[in-house]
Amino acid sequence: MKKIVGILIFVLSCNAEDKSETQKQENTIIDIKVEEVTPDFNNDSIYSKVNPLVLSSYWDAFVKSAALYDVDLNKIEDVTFISENLGGSTAGVANGSCEDYVLISVDETIFRNLTKGEQIFLMYHELGHDVFNASHDGGGLMAPNVRSLEYKLFQTEVEDFFTGEDYIEWTEEECKIIRDLTDN
Ligand SMILES: [Zn+2]
Numbered sequence: 001m002k003k004i005v006g007i008l009i010f011v012l013s014c015n016a017e018d019k020s021e022t023q024k025q026e027n028t029i030i031d032i033k034v035e036e037v038t039p040d041f042n043n044d045s046i047y048s049k050v051n052p053l054v055l056s057s058y059w060d061a062f063v064k065s066a067a068l069y070d071v072d073l074n075k076i077e078d079v080t081f082i083s084e085n086l087g088g089s090t091a092g093v094a095n096g097s098c099e100d101y102v103l104i105s106v107d108e109t110i111f112r113n114l115t116k117g118e119q120i121f122l123m124y125h126e127l128g129h130d131v132f133n134a135s136h137d138g139g140g141l142m143a144p145n146v147r148s149l150e151y152k153l154f155q156t157e158v159e160d161f162f163t164g165e166d167y168i169e170w171t172e173e174e175c176k177i178i179r180d181l182t183d184n
Contacts, residue, residue, distance in 0.1 A: 094129035098175035
């Protein structure tokens with residue numbers, strides 16, 4: 001008789017443990033679901049695809065960012081990135097401002113030492129010049145200094161740029177000066 005009681009208690013306690021184990025697992029699953037990923041340059045679906053060793057990857061990103069705001073850049077085909085020495089302190093130059101082509105020079109030795117955010121800012125800025133003839137007067141994305149930007153602020157600047165809220169085109173007079181400079 002004593003033996004049977006012992007077994008029963010054992011079985012009951014086993015069930016009790018199983019339950020709490022299941023409960024624990026449920027709690028873990030719930031914890032994982034609640035955890036949110038903070039968006040940044042590395043996990044963003046567009047920016048995570050850029051590769052500093054493949055300069056044209058920044059064009060692909062720029063086209064995708066524009067598409068988010070219904071700006072279609074797919075018809076632009078004359079897009080060239082040149083790797084060249086820009087004198088030691090300049091990472092990138094837009095050579096296609098006021099022209100109907102996109103021609104970006106990049107000093108890769110400087111470019112590769114920038115942070116991912118700086119690299120994306122620089123490329124979007126130079127492409128802003130060449131694709132939209134945007135001047136520095138609009139500020140935001142077109143402000144004339146390379147800055148290390150916090151992801152969220154950059155997203156706001158990109159949105160403002162593509163929705164036309166803060167970019168101002170070079171005037172015809174400025175374009176003439178730019179063309180004269182780049183003709184050399
Ligand atoms: Zn600029």
